[in-house]
Amino acid sequence: MLTPRRVSQVLMAAVVLLAGLLGAVAPGQAAEPAADPCYVWLEVSPGVFEYVNICPDPDEEGGGEDDGSGGNGPRCDLTEEPYDEFCLGTKACRADIPSTLPEDKWPPEETRPSPDHIFTFVQCRVPGQEELYERWRWIEPYEGALPGLGWQALGRLETPAFTMTFEPSGMTYVGADTRYLLDGLGDGEIIGSVAGPLQATGELSHVEIDPGDGSETIDCDPDLRTRACEHVYLEMSHEQTSEDIDGQPGFPAQARLVYDVTFTMGGVEVSLPGVPDTLESPWNGTVVPVGEIQALVRTR
Structure with a gap:
């Protein structure tokens, strides 16, 4: 027969064993x-x-x-x-x-x-x-680590989501001046969050526009909200596979924003060898249908 003292010892051993098992299940906690x-x-x-x-x-x-x-x-x-x-x-x-x-x-x-x-x-x-x-x-971060942090600071710059339109709206014509406009650029400055002691700032330098017809990319004034960048299409777009929302075939024109980037530490500009000092946004664009105005020639 177990005495009260023996029963107490058995219960204590059981408690210790249970605690050990729980500890084995979640040792970290x-x-x-x-x-x-x-x-x-x-x-x-x-x-x-x-x-x-x-x-x-x-x-x-x-x-x-x-x-x-x-x-x-x-x-x-x-x-x-x-x-x-x-x-x-x-x-x-x-x-x-x-x-x-x-x-x-x-x-x-x-x-x-x-x-x-x-x-x-x-x-x-x-x-x-x-x-x-x-x-x-x-x-x-020590001084030699700044270029590494510079890449991190550069990655914290976010370019704005912009939209691209053209005039004359709906359709332009062979030989006519086609004007591109962008909206959603903000004030042209983007500021990233700090990476350690560093912060990157981007100032809009210019806009690159690819007309989509195989011609060279155009460098345009950064303020395309009020000043248009122009291009003359020399052929119709009827054979293009890209279509606008109305189903008209057109050239896939696109634009991207290019920023000059500076880095500051404690408000003082610093130079970071090997880290890019420019930033390009993703391309964004619109389909530009190009038609042809037929001229009627009459003889006297």
């Missing part, structure tokens, strides 16, 4: 770091979740993100590739820049040390240790 403010629960790759430590190591405090630009020079050895990009304290590091993790997967904004910081994967060589320091974390 039972992990102690969940209550630590230095750890956040993130999806670091599709379907893969981790507790990520976002707090710096002790040796990084007080200038731990020194990239060698300060008066005292770097605190780490940046002579061994690929760990030659920047220092975290005494660790020599490299990072994925731009970050491979989409921004909507980054830790909460209140954990971000500053607007210039990005959240990315970092690998470092630690003095006196063979094992690498590898961690997802906030870093402030």
